[in-house]
Amino acid sequence: MGRERAEALSPYQSKPMVSRPLFYTFSFLSFSCLCSCKQLQEMASQFNLESVREFLTREEDSIVFSLIERAKYPSNLPAYDPSYSTGGALRNYSLLDLFARETEAVQARAGRYRNPEEIPFFPKVLVLPLVPAVHSQVLHPASASVNASNAIWKMYFNRLPQFTAKGDDGRYALTAAADLVCLQALSRRINYGRFVAEAKFRDAPKDYTSAIRAEVDLSDSPFFSFPSYFLMFLQDRDALMRLLTSAAQEETVKSRVKKKAKVFGQDVTVNNISKNESSRPKYKVDPDVVVHLYGDWVIPLTKLVEVEYLLHRLD
Incomplete structure (x- = not known):
């Protein structure tokens, strides 16, 4: 912008x-x-x-x-x-x-x-x-x-x-x-993913320490070329991502957010008589849009912050 x-x-x-x-x-x-x-x-x-x-x-x-x-x-x-x-x-x-x-x-x-x-x-x-x-x-x-x-x-x-x-x-x-x-x-x-990552690390320090120290060998990668005497290692981000991800918890969050969008976004009227004559309720913000915002951006970005935080947690 x-x-x-x-x-x-x-x-x-x-x-x-x-x-x-x-x-x-x-x-x-x-x-x-x-x-x-x-x-x-x-x-x-x-x-x-x-x-x-x-x-x-x-x-x-x-x-x-x-x-x-x-x-x-x-x-x-x-x-x-x-x-x-x-x-x-x-x-x-x-x-x-x-x-x-x-x-x-x-x-x-x-x-x-x-x-x-x-x-x-x-x-x-x-x-x-x-x-x-x-x-x-x-x-x-x-x-x-x-x-x-x-x-x-x-x-x-x-x-x-x-x-x-x-x-x-x-x-x-x-x-x-x-x-x-x-x-x-x-x-x-x-x-706040930084705080999430810190709490998860304190809850299971051994598991996360092992994942943080895990490395990926890139010497055989088709995308990189290194001399034979040089080995290239990177921290294993995928291992950390797998460890901190809970698919069930994410689905719970999305379901709760959708319900909140429905409840908060309704037009409140006396005697529950809606001005909207159609059978389908009209919301101030489409609950599905809020769910997609969380599922496609909020949750993934939070987890990326968590991973980045953990990569430096032992520094």
Whole structure:
């Protein structure tokens, strides 16, 4: 979508915060982030596979609701036009790019990215937070930076036509805001694969250590050519993928997500009288689209994050 990682600082970084409403907003967000960090500190001692599954289940609600909110607006393609910004360091940025950059900068000031569960899409424009880091270290330091942010951004826009109607109602700012909520919910869920991998590793350290240390000999591969004295080995990603995959669990997740999309996406009326006269209910977002989003993208990307995390777990 014409998006590039920014080298320049946000134009708002050097401006003093003199607005009273803005001050109150920062104060509220800072307090919220401090509370969140305190919760993270308490959760660290209770970190296990069960707590990880509970988190992922709650994130399903956030994702489904955010998709429903975005579906309120048509495609509104001008919001993604890279020619929206044509001047200075912000050249070739769409409205969504600019909105996401500036929103993440404000949220970073309030401490959002002190939370290891949150990963920004534009890390180079973040400002220093106003709150200290008060959370315990759960992730292995060598693997903690693993993320799929670029893939999530591209995936979202590839899927956007499936849950939005064609059209243009001119409400581009609201559209960009709804997009960012969706993107952040998807990012939180997919990049939480780092925590999933850590929990699985702690639950079965011997099994995962063996899989991490397993190697694939590429010396006989028809795609590579090496001198006879040189052997090429790579870590066996497939072995890790097989170990962490549970087909039954994935089907359970997809079934639950489909049901949530049906329940959350219904039009609620008095006395259960539907405005839709057809026998087939009409949903704000097609439940099958949500299932395919999970089955084709969310779950596979989460597992790729898990594998990448585990490959560096012993570093």
